[in-house]
Amino acid sequence: MTDRHSGGGRGTQRDTVVVSRRRAPEAPPPRARGVQRDTVAVTTRRPPRLRGVFQAGFVTCCWNGLVVFLPILVAVITAWWIAGRPGGVGDVVRAAGAVWIVGHGVPVTVAGLPVGLAPLLLVAVVFWRLTKAGANTVRAIAGRSFPAVRAATISVAVNYTAITTIAALAVAHTPFDVPVWRVAVNAALMSIVAGSLGALGASGGGTALWNSMPPWLSRGMHTGLLVTLMLLSAGALLSGIALASRSTAVTATLAAYPEGVLAVGLLTLVYLPTAAVWGTSYLLGPGFAIGVDTSVRIIGVELGPMPVFPLFAAIPDGPLGDAGTLLYGLPILIASVYGVRLGLRGHDLRAGAAFFAVLVTTVTSTVLIAAVTALASGPLGNVRMAEVGPDPLLTAAIVAAVTFVFGLIGCFSVRLFGGGRRDVLDEAGR
Structure with a gap:
């Protein structure tokens, strides 16, 4: 009996040990949750900003370019209609594009006559819309730091230069002659200056830089x-x-x-x-x-x-x-x-x-x-x-x-x- 009770005690002890071994695996879930939080933080913060900055720059550049180009197109169409509609619709669109390009400080030759005197009102509007493109781009990526401002500025510069260069290639047909390389240079310079100013202002970095x-x-x-x-x-x-x-x-x-x-x-x-x-x-x-x-x-x-x-x-x-x-x-x-x-x-x-x-x-x-x-x-x-x-x-x-x-x-x-x-x-x- 004594041996049986002793065996029972040892059996009870063994049961206790077995139970404790079976419950031990229940402890790791907090670690798993911790690992899961780290993984989610890494995958949701960095990649969208890297992928989205150029997308945001493209969208804002397209929108702000249209905001300037469409009123020019309407004005050119109105003048074309009043003049008796000479030429075709393609000529009207290219004429509007030529006016838009002149607004970047680029001379355009029309039927052999160079026109390089830029209307400063149009230049000011183009510059203003580029500052809005920089501001909207840095807001789209929720940027609050100078690296974000730099990324937004590069995005605006690359996208806007590409858009204006393509437009210049489309306009450069008879009777218009456009120096495409100069369009690209002027667009890049304007977008870098204006885009950086807009991004600095929207991110708050401009105020910090000024105060420093x-x-x-x-x-x-x-x-x-x-x-x-x-x-x-x-x-x-x-x-x-x-x-x-x-x-x-x-x-x-x-x-x-x-x-x-x-x-x-x-x-x-x-x-x-x-x-x-x-x-x-x-x-x-x-x-x-x-x-x-x-x-x-x-x-x-x-x-x-x-x-x-x-x-x-x-x-x-x-x-x-x-x-x-x-x-x-x-x-x-x-x-x-x-x-x-x-x-x-x-x-x-x-x-x-x-x-x-x-x-x-x-x-x-x-x-x-x-x-x-x-x-x-x-x-x-x-x-x-x-x-x-x-x-x-x-x-x-x-x-x-x-x-x-x-x-x-x-x-x-x-x-x-x-x-x-x-x-x-x-x-x-x-």
């Missing part, structure tokens, strides 16, 4: 942008005054197009920002040309026969005289005022940093003015009308000299003569 800059750099760039906007605004005001003061001649040019007055009026509106840049160059001194060996400046005007067009009718036919030379003081005043503003906001900077802030202001305004004047210049035909618009290098050089000299005077005048009221000046600068 040294104060002299950010303040100098901001002031340079303001100087550029004020110079262009002054040019736009001068152009508007010229159109208003010569309204009779402008209206007479419209009467020369009894059946195409709508198209000519729309074309005039599209070229108004281009005329504003001409007005800015006129204020700065170099002026602009309307044909080879011509010049329109405050101190003198040399013109020949010009096409009948409303903007050309508003061009002054002679110098403004001694009183008109006072307009030369307007760019100097703008540079001085913003130099003072920079000095007010930069009292916390050392003299060396303030100097570099003025230098950054000069570089920023010079580069921007050079870019817009280059876009506002180009041919409108062969031989005589092969040169239209301002000289970008000369205009940029004058902007650099005026902004640096008078910006420096304004900035350091505040620092030298405003020391006794430093707290007040700092408060005013903020």
